[in-house]
Amino acid sequence: MNWKNTYKDKLTTPAGAVKQIKSGDTVLLAHAAAEPKVLVEAMVENYRAYTDVTVSHMISLGQGRYAKPEMREHFCYVGWFTDPATRASIHQGHGDFTPVYFSQIPGMIRRGVFPVDVFMVMVSPPDEKGVCSVGVSCDYTMEAIRSAKTVIAQINQEMPRVGGDAYVHIDDFDWIVEASHPLPEVFWGQSGxxxxxxxxxxxxxxxxxxxxxxxxxxxxxxxxxxxxxxxxxxxxxxxxxxxxxxxxxxxxxxxxxxxxxxxxxxxxxxxxxxxxxxxxxxxxxxxxxxxxxxxxxxxxxxxxxxxxxxxxxxxxxxxxxxxxxxxxxxxxxxxxxxxxxxxxxxxxxxxxxxxxxxxxxxxxxxxxxxxxxxxxxxxxxxxxxxxxxxxxxxxxxxxxxxxxxxxxxxxxxxxxxxxxxxxxxxxxxxxxxxxxxx
The missing domain is CATH 3.40.1080.20 (Acetyl-CoA hydrolase/transferase C-terminal domain)
Known part of the structure; x- marks a missing residue:
C-alpha cells in the first residue's frame, strides 16, 4: 500500500498544479470527454504567468478560453482537429492547425515530432493497487503519459473505469488533483x-x-x-x-x-x-x-x-x-x-x-x-x-x-x-x- 503515500506526496491544488507550466511550453490536453476541465480552467486563470504557451489536442468539449483573441500573448492553440470553441482562432490568425492522420499521432508524440512538455489528463480513481483507468480516451493519452516531461492528472470520481490498454499507475503521474464533476455529454438527437x-x-x-x-x-x-x-x-x-x-x-x-x-x-x-x-x-x-x-x-x-x-x-x-x-x-x-x-x-x-x-x-x-x-x-x-x-x-x-x-x-x-x-x-x-x- 506504499502507493498511497506516494499519492499524498503528489497531491496538490489545481492552482498549484498549473504552476508547473512554464512560458514556451507545449501543453497537450486529453481528448474530448477526457479533457481535464478543472486543470484547464486553472491554467487559463493563471494566464498572466505565461507567454507563448502552445495548447494542443484533438476535439475539445470545453470553452477553449486559451484560444480567444485576448489570450494571444499568453497561449497559441495548435490543433490536430478543430471544434466550435477553437476553430475561430485559426481563422483569426492567432491559432494554427497541423494536418495529421489520427493513427499517426501516438507515434509522432513518441518520436518527439509533437513534443509534449506538460500533459493534462482526467482519469478514474485508483483501485486497491494504485491503478487508474484513462476512462473515455485512450487514443494518444497513453503515449502522452509515457512521453511528456510532466504529467498532471485530475482524479474524477465520475470517470468510468474502462479496460483494454487503458490502465496507468499513479507512479506515472507527477502531480495529482482531486476534482470530480459530471463528464461533458453530447446528444445527437433523433434521426430524421x-x-x-x-x-x-x-x-x-x-x-x-x-x-x-x-x-x-x-x-x-x-x-x-x-x-x-x-x-x-x-x-x-x-x-x-x-x-x-x-x-x-x-x-x-x-x-x-x-x-x-x-x-x-x-x-x-x-x-x-x-x-x-x-x-x-x-x-x-x-x-x-x-x-x-x-x-x-x-x-x-x-x-x-x-x-x-x-x-x-x-x-x-x-x-x-x-x-x-x-x-x-x-x-x-x-x-x-x-x-x-x-x-x-x-x-x-x-x-x-x-x-x-x-x-x-x-x-x-x-x-x-x-x-x-x-x-x-x-x-x-x-x-x-x-x-x-x-x-x-x-x-x-x-x-x-x-x-x-x-x-x-x-x-x-x-x-x-x-x-x-x-x-x-x-x-x-x-x-x-x-x-x-x-
Whole structure:
C-alpha cells in the first residue's frame, strides 16, 4: 500500500498544479470527454504567468478560453482537429492547425515530432493497487503519459473505469488533483427521415458478421437503428456513442465473428451521454486501444467483412471528398476517415467496404438550400479523401458505388443520388466538363 503515500506526496491544488507550466511550453490536453476541465480552467486563470504557451489536442468539449483573441500573448492553440470553441482562432490568425492522420499521432508524440512538455489528463480513481483507468480516451493519452516531461492528472470520481490498454499507475503521474464533476455529454438527437433513409441504404451493404467503424452524429445512429435484424456484428472503431448500446444489449453486436479481438468492442475513445459512460463502466465487453492500433490500416485490414462509415461536407463529381473545410477555412480535420477507408480497401478477405454517408443537401442559416454534391470543389477546399480512395457514397436518394468506375461513370452515379433540385445544374457541369450529354 506504499502507493498511497506516494499519492499524498503528489497531491496538490489545481492552482498549484498549473504552476508547473512554464512560458514556451507545449501543453497537450486529453481528448474530448477526457479533457481535464478543472486543470484547464486553472491554467487559463493563471494566464498572466505565461507567454507563448502552445495548447494542443484533438476535439475539445470545453470553452477553449486559451484560444480567444485576448489570450494571444499568453497561449497559441495548435490543433490536430478543430471544434466550435477553437476553430475561430485559426481563422483569426492567432491559432494554427497541423494536418495529421489520427493513427499517426501516438507515434509522432513518441518520436518527439509533437513534443509534449506538460500533459493534462482526467482519469478514474485508483483501485486497491494504485491503478487508474484513462476512462473515455485512450487514443494518444497513453503515449502522452509515457512521453511528456510532466504529467498532471485530475482524479474524477465520475470517470468510468474502462479496460483494454487503458490502465496507468499513479507512479506515472507527477502531480495529482482531486476534482470530480459530471463528464461533458453530447446528444445527437433523433434521426430524421432523411437520415433514416441513409441508414437503410448503408445497412443494405452490411452483412451478418460484419465488423463496423462508425463516426459521430445523427447518420451513424440512423445506421445502427437500421441494423436491428442483423446478427453477430462487431465493432472496431475510433469511437462509439449512445446508438451502439441498444444493439449491444440486444445481442446484435456481440463480436462473436470478429477475426481479431473477438468478443470485444474495440475503440480508442467514447463520446456520448451519461448513459454511455455508465454503460462502459466496468464493462468487460468494451476495450480501449490507442489510435495507432484502432486506426492503423495494417490492423484494420485484418478485420473480416469490414465496413467503415464516415461523413462529408461535400463530394464533387470527380469523387473527391471534403470533410474538413468550409469556405476555404479549416472546419474540423481528417481524423480517422482515411485510415479506415484505406484499411477497408486493404482487407485481407477482399470484402472491405468504405462508405461516405451524407444528406444530399443542407440549408444555410439564412434559409438557402445548397447541394452537398457539387460540380467541383472550390479553390481553397481541402480534399480529405481522394478520388482514388473513395468507394461508396450514399445519400437519402441512393447508393453510388464509385470504386473502379471511370470519371464519367462516377459523375453520373453521383448526380443520380443528388438532391433533385440540383440535378439539372450538375448535369450542366457534367456536359461542360466532358463535352457530352448527361
Amino acid at each position: 427521415e432523411k437520415d433514416m433513409a441513409i441508414g437503410r441504404y448503408c445497412a443494405s451493404l452490411i452483412e451478418d458478421g460484419a465488423t463496423l467503424q462508425l463516426g459521430m452524429g445523427g447518420i451513424p445512429n440512423a445506421v445502427l437503428a437500421a441494423l436491428k435484424k442483423k446478427k453477430h456484428l462487431g465493432i472496431h472503431s475510433e469511437m462509439i456513442s449512445d446508438g451502439a448500446i441498444d444493439l449491444i444489449e440486444a445481442g446484435v453486436i456481440d463480436g462473436s465473428e470478429k477475426s481479431i479481438d473477438r468478443g470485444k468492442v474495440v475503440v480508442n475513445f467514447l463520446y456520448g451521454s451519461k448513459k454511455l459512460y455508465d454503460f462502459v463502466d466496468h464493462n468487460p465487453l468494451i476495450e480501449l486501444k490507442p489510435a495507432d492500433y484502432t486506426n492503423n490500416p495494417l490492423v484494420i485490414m485484418k478485420n473480416s467483412k469490414f465496413v467503415c462509415i464516415n461523413s462529408a461536407i461535400e463530394v464533387d463529381l470527380w469523387g473527391q471528398v471534403n470533410a474538413g473545410s468550409m469556405g476555404g477555412k479549416i472546419y474540423s480535420g481528417v481524423g480517422g476517415q482515411v485510415d479506415f477507408i484505406r484499411g477497408a480497401a486493404m482487407s485481407e478477405d477482399g470484402r472491405g467496404i468504405a462508405i461516405i454517408a451524407m444528406r444530399a443537401a443542407a440549408v444555410k442559416k439564412d434559409g438557402r438550400k445548397f447541394s452537398k454534391i457539387v460540380g467541383s470543389l472550390k479553390a481553397g477546399t481541402l480534399v480529405t479523401t481522394s478520388q482514388h480512395d473513395v468507394d461508396y457514397v450514399i445519400t437519402e436518394y441512393g447508393i453510388a458505388g464509385l470504386k473502379g468506375k471511370t470519371v464519367k461513370e462516377r459523375a453520373r452515379l453521383l448526380i443520380a443520388i443528388a438532391d433533385p433540385d440540383f440535378r439539372e445544374e450538375l448535369a450542366s457541369d457534367f456536359e461542360a466538363r466532358f463535352g457530352e450529354n448527361y
